[in-house]
Amino acid sequence: MSQQITRSPLAFTRQFSEQASSVLTEQAIDFLSDLVSQFTPSRSQLLTERKTVQANIDRGVLPDFISEMTSIRESEWQIKSIPNDLRDRRVEITGPVERKMVINALNANVKVFMADFEDSLAPEWAKVIEGQINLRDAVKGTISYTNESGKIYQLKPNPAVLVCRVRGMHLPEKHVMWEGEPIPGGLFDFALYFFHNYRELLAKGSGPYFYLPKMQSYKEAQWWSQVFSYAEDSVGLPRGTIKATVLIETLPAVFQMDEILYHLRDHIVGLNCGRWDYIFSYIKTLKNHPERVLPDRQVVTMEQPFLSAYSRLLIKTCHRRGAFAMGGMAAFIPSKDPQRNEWVLNKVIKDKELEAANGHDGTWIAHPGLADTAMSVFNKALGTRANQLDVLREHDAPINAEALLEPCSGSRTAEGMRANIRVAVQYIEAWISGNGCVPIYGLMEDAATAEISRTSIWQWIHHGKTLDDGQQVTKALFQRMLAEEMQVIQQELGEQRFSSGRFHEAAALMEKITTQDELIDFLTLPGYALLA
Known part of the structure; x- marks a missing residue:
C-alpha cells in the first residue's frame, strides 16, 4: 500500500523510495511547491481558454492570425x-529518459539529445523519478549502465548537449496533489531538472535548456x-539563463509563432516543426469540418501543401527574429536487411535534403543508426556555417490562413485503416505497460x-466518409x-507475447476513444488511469 506523505502544501501519494528521496529533497520540494502554488491557477485558466477556442472552431470559425497582434508581427525585434x-544543432536525437538510452543518445554522432519526459515516456512514478536521476547523473558525467550480459555503457568525451522536454501543459502528475488536484506534470519535470542541475550545467559552460511541447x-x-x-x-540567476x-x-x-x-524572447532560442503532432492537431482542431478530413496517414507527407506552408512559414518567422527553425x-x-536498409536511408536522405533546402537549421532522428546519414545531409547544406539563420526566405509569397488550412488530397483505404488500428493498439498496449517509445513496423512510434491513427478513424466515422473500395466508415466497420x-497482431507477435501483454485492455481503450461521440483530446489522459 502506498502511504500519503504530506509536505505542505503538496501531498505525495507514494512513500518515497531511497531513489525518490535523493531527488525529492526538502529543498527541491520547497522549490516545486513555490512554482505549483504560484502558477497552477493561471495554468488552469489557460486550459479553459483552450476549450473556448476549440468551441469556436467547432462552430465553424476557422483559425487565423490575430488582428490585434499585427504590431508584433510587423515591427522589427529579435530574440535575446x-x-x-x-x-549548432544540425542533428538532434530524441528519446525517453531511460538510463541506457540516455547514454547511447549522448554518445551518438549528434549535436543535441532531447531527453523526453513527454511523448516517448509513459509516466509511471518510478520511471519519472528514475528519469530525473538519470539526467542528474548524465549532467555530472557519472552515468553508467551494465546490461544483463555484463556489458558496460558509459559516456564518451564531449557528449551531445542535453535538452530536457517536459510534459505538456495538459498533462497532470497524479502522484503529487495540491489543493486536492494533481499538479501540472510539466512543472514537476521542469522544477526537478532545473533545481538539481543548473549549477553543474552552468559550471561546465552549458545551461538549463528545455523543449516545450503542445x-x-x-x-x-x-x-x-x-x-x-x-x-x-x-536562485539568483540572470534573466535569460534558462533557454x-x-x-x-x-x-x-x-x-x-x-x-x-516575442513573449518568450528572453528565454527562447527557436521553434521546431513537430510534424507528427501537428498532423494530429490538424485532425483534432478541424474535427467538425468535413471538407478538411485527412486521407491515409501514409500520404500525409511534408510535400502536402498545408505542411509545406507550415515548414516554410516557421523558417521565415524564426530567422527574421534570430531564432532557430528546427526540422x-x-x-x-x-534495418538489418541490406535492401530494406537502403530504402530506409534513401527515404531519410530525401526528407532531410528537403528540410535543409528549405532552410531548417537542423533536424530530428529517433535512432542513433540514422545519425551519420542525417549529419552528412546537413554538413553538405551548411558547409562552414553552424546554422542557416542567414536563410531569410524574403522572396517567399506571403503564407496566409488558406494555405495553412488547405485540404489534403489522397485516398482513404481499408489497408490504411487497418494499419492505423494495428499501430494504435500496439502503441497503447506498450504505453499502458509503461513503455512510451516503441518500434512498430520499422518506425519508432x-x-x-x-x-493520428485513432483520430483519423474517429473523423472518418464522424463524417461518414467512404473508403476507396466503396465501404462507408462506420462504428460497426x-x-x-x-x-x-487483433487476430493479426496475435499472429505477428506470437501467442506468448500476446497473452502476457495488455492487448485486450488496449483494444477496449482504442474502441472507446475511437467510437464515442466526443473526441478525447489526448489518449494519454485516459491511458494514464491505467498506469502505475
Missing part, C-alpha cells in the same frame, strides 16, 4: 542571445516565460503517431476491423 553550445497560444508562452523568470529569480525551444505542433500555434517568440522527426529505424486486426 543564443548560448554558444546551442548555436503549446497552443502566445499566452501559454507568456506563462512559461513567467515560470522561467521566477525560477531564475529564486527553451518551443515545438510548433498544434494548429492554433502556427498562427501565433511571432507572438510566441522534424525521421521516425525510421535502420511515440504517442503522436498513435494519436471499425469494430469488425478491430476484431480482425
